[in-house]
Amino acid sequence: MSKKTAKNLFIFGSLFFFLLLVVLTIDTMIRVPRRAPTITAEIDAGKRVWHKYDCIGCHTIMGNGSYFAPDMTNAAGRKPPEFLKKFILNPRVINPKAAMPKLGLTEKEADNLMAFLEWTSKVNTNKWPPKPVLAAAVARKEASPGQIIYQRNDCAACHIIVGIGGTAGPDLTRVGLKWKTEELTKYLKDPASVKTASAMPGFAHLSEHELKELTDYLLTLR
Numbered sequence: 001m002s003k004k005t006a007k008n009l010f011i012f013g014s015l016f017f018f019l020l021l022v023v024l025t026i027d028t029m030i031r032v033p034r035r036a037p038t039i040t041a042e043i044d045a046g047k048r049v050w051h052k053y054d055c056i057g058c059h060t061i062m063g064n065g066s067y068f069a070p071d072m073t074n075a076a077g078r079k080p081p082e083f084l085k086k087f088i089l090n091p092r093v094i095n096p097k098a099a100m101p102k103l104g105l106t107e108k109e110a111d112n113l114m115a116f117l118e119w120t121s122k123v124n125t126n127k128w129p130p131k132p133v134l135a136a137a138v139a140r141k142e143a144s145p146g147q148i149i150y151q152r153n154d155c156a157a158c159h160i161i162v163g164i165g166g167t168a169g170p171d172l173t174r175v176g177l178k179w180k181t182e183e184l185t186k187y188l189k190d191p192a193s194v195k196t197a198s199a200m201p202g203f204a205h206l207s208e209h210e211l212k213e214l215t216d217y218l219l220t221l222r
């Protein structure tokens with residue numbers, strides 16, 4: 001290769017990749033706003049509350065933060081808003097063993113925060129963070145009908161079975177030792193009918209048959 005060819009290769013090569021960078025940057029700038037819903041004043045106020053109480057000191061959100069506590073990016077997509085609000089206001093009302101402290105938020109701050117968390121849950125993050133629990137077994141068609149119902153309804157968002165899942169509700173690893181069939185089915189359908197002021201959401205939308213399959217699965221956990 002002559003000196004001149006090498007020089008041309010360098011100049012045109014650099015120019016080509018520089019132009020490519022410009023085109024891809026513009027493409028990204030056009031796509032980004034479409035990945036998230038419009039930001040309202042309430043959502044903005046919610047983000048300020050998130051920073052005021054340093055939630056990020058324990059939680060991760062959109063890839064930023066600590067790993068001490070569960071990822072909050074899609075928390076509102078996985079759990080009912082009333083449940084999350086109650087938890088944020090006073091974690092130990094929901095789970096007496098909760099590691100998260102009562103931070104002393106006002107009702108208004110909690111409402112704004114919920115608007116912010118609902119917004120992050122609607123941002124298109126290409127399904128990040130992933131849902132680990134039982135998903136592989138269900139995909140391989142090795143799960144029992146009750147396990148499939150457990151997975152589809154995302155019970156693992158709040159419960160642990162043998163080390164995997166969320167900590168908002170009690171560990172279910174040995175829950176089969178605690179309950180009788182009819183009572184457990186009734187509890188899953190409408191928890192408040194069995195335990196007053198239960199923070200567990202009801203699953204009344206499941207059919208009688210599904211509730212039975214789910215109960216049978218839970219009773220095997222011992």
Ligand code: HEC
Nearest residue numbers: 053054055058068069070075084087098099100166167168
């Ligand atoms: C000192 C650490 C710490 C701080 C600060 C903290 N959290 Fe938590 N949070 C936790 C832990 C740990 C959990 C897991 C449940 C448990 O054991 O308490 C949790 C659970 C939660 C849950 C229920 C999560 C779920 O998916 O079940 C929500 C919602 C939540 N935190 C929101 C917040 C918000 C909002 C803030 C800021 C206002 C905040 N947290 C600040 C430690 C913290």
Ligand code: HEC
Nearest residue numbers: 079083094153155158168169170175195198199200201203
């Ligand atoms: C939003 C969080 C949340 C979700 C989702 C959730 N639970 Fe719960 N669950 C709780 C909480 C909080 C409690 C404890 C409340 C109580 O004592 O009534 C609980 C209690 C339970 C108990 C009683 C545990 C015990 O030790 O006696 C069982 C069983 C249970 N849940 C099963 C399920 C199943 C099955 C699903 C999915 C179909 C599910 N939960 C979904 C929060 C949740």
